[in-house]
Amino acid sequence: MKRYITTPIYYVNDVPHIGHAYTTIIADTAARYFRLRGFETFFLTGTDEHGQKIEEAAKKRGKSPKEYADEISAKFRNLWDEFEISYDKFIRTTDPEHIKGVQKAFEIMYNKGDIYKGTYEGHYCISCESFFPESQLIDNEFCPDCGKPTSIVKEESYFFRLSKYQDKLLELYKNEEKFVLPKSKKNEVIRFVEGGLQDLSITRTSFNWGVPLPESINDPKHVMYVWLDALLNYVTALGYGTDEKLMHFWPADYHLVGKDILRFHAVYWPAFLMSLDLAIPKHIATHGWWTRNGEKMSKSKGNVVDPKAVADAYGLENFRYFLLREVPFGQDGDFSQKALIDRINNDLGNDLGNLLNRIIGMSGKYFDFQVDSKDVEKFHAQELAEMQEIIDGLDALAEEMKWHRYLEELWKILTIANKAIDRYTPWAKMKEGKEDEAMALIALVANILAKAALLLHPVMPKTTQTIADALGFSIDKESFKKFVENRELLKSFTIKKVPPLFPKIEEPLMQEQKSQTKKEPTQPKSQDNVITIDDFFKVKIKVGTVVEAEEVPKSKKLLKLQIDLGEERPRQIVAGIKEFYTPSELVGEQVCVVANLKPAKLMGILSEGMILAARDENGLTLVGPKTRKKEGTPVQ
Numbered sequence: 001m002k003r004y005i006t007t008p009i010y011y012v013n014d015v016p017h018i019g020h021a022y023t024t025i026i027a028d029t030a031a032r033y034f035r036l037r038g039f040e041t042f043f044l045t046g047t048d049e050h051g052q053k054i055e056e057a058a059k060k061r062g063k064s065p066k067e068y069a070d071e072i073s074a075k076f077r078n079l080w081d082e083f084e085i086s087y088d089k090f091i092r093t094t095d096p097e098h099i100k101g102v103q104k105a106f107e108i109m110y111n112k113g114d115i116y117k118g119t120y121e122g123h124y125c126i127s128c129e130s131f132f133p134e135s136q137l138i139d140n141e142f143c144p145d146c147g148k149p150t151s152i153v154k155e156e157s158y159f160f161r162l163s164k165y166q167d168k169l170l171e172l173y174k175n176e177e178k179f180v181l182p183k184s185k186k187n188e189v190i191r192f193v194e195g196g197l198q199d200l201s202i203t204r205t206s207f208n209w210g211v212p213l214p215e216s217i218n219d220p221k222h223v224m225y226v227w228l229d230a231l232l233n234y235v236t237a238l239g240y241g242t243d244e245k246l247m248h249f250w251p252a253d254y255h256l257v258g259k260d261i262l263r264f265h266a267v268y269w270p271a272f273l274m275s276l277d278l279a280i281p282k283h284i285a286t287h288g289w290w291t292r293n294g295e296k297m298s299k300s301k302g303n304v305v306d307p308k309a310v311a312d313a314y315g316l317e318n319f320r321y322f323l324l325r326e327v328p329f330g331q332d333g334d335f336s337q338k339a340l341i342d343r344i345n346n347d348l349g350n351d352l353g354n355l356l357n358r359i360i361g362m363s364g365k366y367f368d369f370q371v372d373s374k375d376v377e378k379f380h381a382q383e384l385a386e387m388q389e390i391i392d393g394l395d396a397l398a399e400e401m402k403w404h405r406y407l408e409e410l411w412k413i414l415t416i417a418n419k420a421i422d423r424y425t426p427w428a429k430m431k432e433g434k435e436d437e438a439m440a441l442i443a444l445v446a447n448i449l450a451k452a453a454l455l456l457h458p459v460m461p462k463t464t465q466t467i468a469d470a471l472g473f474s475i476d477k478e479s480f481k482k483f484v485e486n487r488e489l490l491k492s493f494t495i496k497k498v499p500p501l502f503p504k505i506e507e508p509l510m511q512e513q514k515s516q517t518k519k520e521p522t523q524p525k526s527q528d529n530v531i532t533i534d535d536f537f538k539v540k541i542k543v544g545t546v547v548e549a550e551e552v553p554k555s556k557k558l559l560k561l562q563i564d565l566g567e568e569r570p571r572q573i574v575a576g577i578k579e580f581y582t583p584s585e586l587v588g589e590q591v592c593v594v595a596n597l598k599p600a601k602l603m604g605i606l607s608e609g610m611i612l613a614a615r616d617e618n619g620l621t622l623v624g625p626k627t628r629k630k631e632g633t634p635v636q
């Protein structure tokens with residue numbers, strides 16, 4: 001009995017945000033759940049590190065792609081370690097074993113005739129590293145996924161015969177009812193495939209940062225398309241193509257994915273696997289996106305939820321509970337501090353924490369913390385039966401990743417316990433001298449708490465261990481088997497006092513971003529950097545002549561210039577151009593100057609403006625009028 005669970009490998013062009021944390025926490029919960037139930041479990045996460053975007057991002061920062069990938073990959077890994085994510089392997093697509101496995105897979109598909117060479121011409125989005133058919137473009141130009149402008153690219157490419165697998169894929173969706181979870185998402189996939197599949201371009205020649213083709217094909221111009229490389233991580237992590245000792249975990253039981261990458265996992269990936277004669281994953285479990293206070297999160301709005309900040313402020317396990325409980329799996333969810341605080345104060349504090357406190361208080365007051373379950377079945381057969389019915393339904397929910405429903409149901413057994421206390425009033429039983437009934441009630445509640453702790457353990461590993469400690473047992477596979485699967489009750493035990501688990505939160509613990517007055521543009525994102533003509537007119541650019549230039553002592557980059565803008569006296573401007581110009585060659589040159597920039601000091605020297613320049617890999621050139629103009633002439 002095994003379970004293999006994966007997160008997507010995260011692309012290293014972004015630091016971890018709440019979406020990454022959400023996927024990873026669902027996968028971690030599932031892995032912990034299956035381990036507790038005695039499955040041999042393998043939980044994989046990692047980072048996706050190739051592609052043009054990474055090559056470019058690294059270049060911008062003056063780093064090699066590998067250096068840059070190392071840095072961001074470490075951020076993911078460090079966060080998961082801080083979050084105590086119980087992954088068994090953290091794969092990186094720059095790992096040598098992965099690269100070997102990918103080349104092996106390419107070779108197999110090529111030799112089989114599923115890969116052929118051709119040319120590709122199409123609208124290409126650099127940002128998404130994808131070609132798009134003209135029919136999908138917005139305004140015939142912009143990328144349908146990210147809104148940035150596309151460009152026409154024609155290149156030699158190897159293609160995967162995706163079209164060949166169209167019928168087999170449709171058959172798969174028909175036969176495997178739960179291949180895509182939740183089931184509602186499957187229809188989108190079916191519609192896409194029924195619309196007709198075109199062969200997939202799977203190599204690029206326009207950049208270098210990717211897995212080279214296998215030597216046997218001998219075509220060094222090409223690197224592999226990042227998605228082919230990335231998807232194969234799920235098998236190379238098990239040693240596919242190298243040391244295959246973990247391949248018994250294949251096929252994956254759950255690939256956790258965000259809805260934006262469902263198509264890659266539910267269409268391309270099974271087609272690649274069919275070509276490789278490998279088994280198809282059991283479930284592609286697809287979750288939605290998060291908004292914040294009802295608004296889309298974006299870097300430009302500065303409202304991206306930093307999972308570390310939330311966990312630090314509210315507690316990691318409370319955050320985990322919130323993420324899983326708040327949103328029906330597959331749907332979009334909204335993060336707000338209010339919703340989080342409500343979950344902590346109500347579900348966790350009132351329903352769970354208070355129940356434990358009540359039982360500690362009553363057992364201490366009436367029985368010196370000694371509890372015995374011997375009369376529970378005699379007095380509370382009905383409560384036990386109700387509880388059991390709920391518990392019996394939980395596994396099916398877990399198997400479909402419906403953690404919100406799982407938790408909702410689990411909370412019903414806490415309600416049974418809370419109601420039982422109110423109905424049987426142990427304090428009254430004590431007054432009536434019915435100590436055995438009071439004891440049975442306290443033991444009933446303690447047993448419900450014990451089972452709840454075991455079943456909640458995958459979501460809140462440490463908190464539930466504290467509850468178990470208070471009830472005199474510990475959480476592991478054996479206790480899970482005994483108290484959940486075999487329905488046993490704790491026998492006689494001593495209850496231990498523990499401090500309140502969920503202190504009430506009165507007000508938000510994190511500073512909220514000031515609400516931005518700027519409205520989110522409704523146009524595609526390509527419009528993000530657009531300014532109005534009024535914005536442009538705020539910038540005063542004038543033609544000036546350099547009248548003096550000298551080096552700034554001890555600075556490798558700076559020159560100090562006096563520039564005549566037709567004003568009373570020349571402006572002093574400090575510019576970082578020393579690597580490209582000597583002072584003497586600048587005197588007499590005309591340049592364009594941003595004249596209304598707020599003055600600033602550079603290395604202690606006042607600078608009263610900025611000169612314009614163009615820079616590329618061949619160096620830097622100052623920008624000025626093509627023929628001489630009077631000093632102070634505005635640039636329009």
Ligand SMILES: [Zn+2]
Nearest residue numbers: 125128143146
């Ligand atoms: Zn795009």
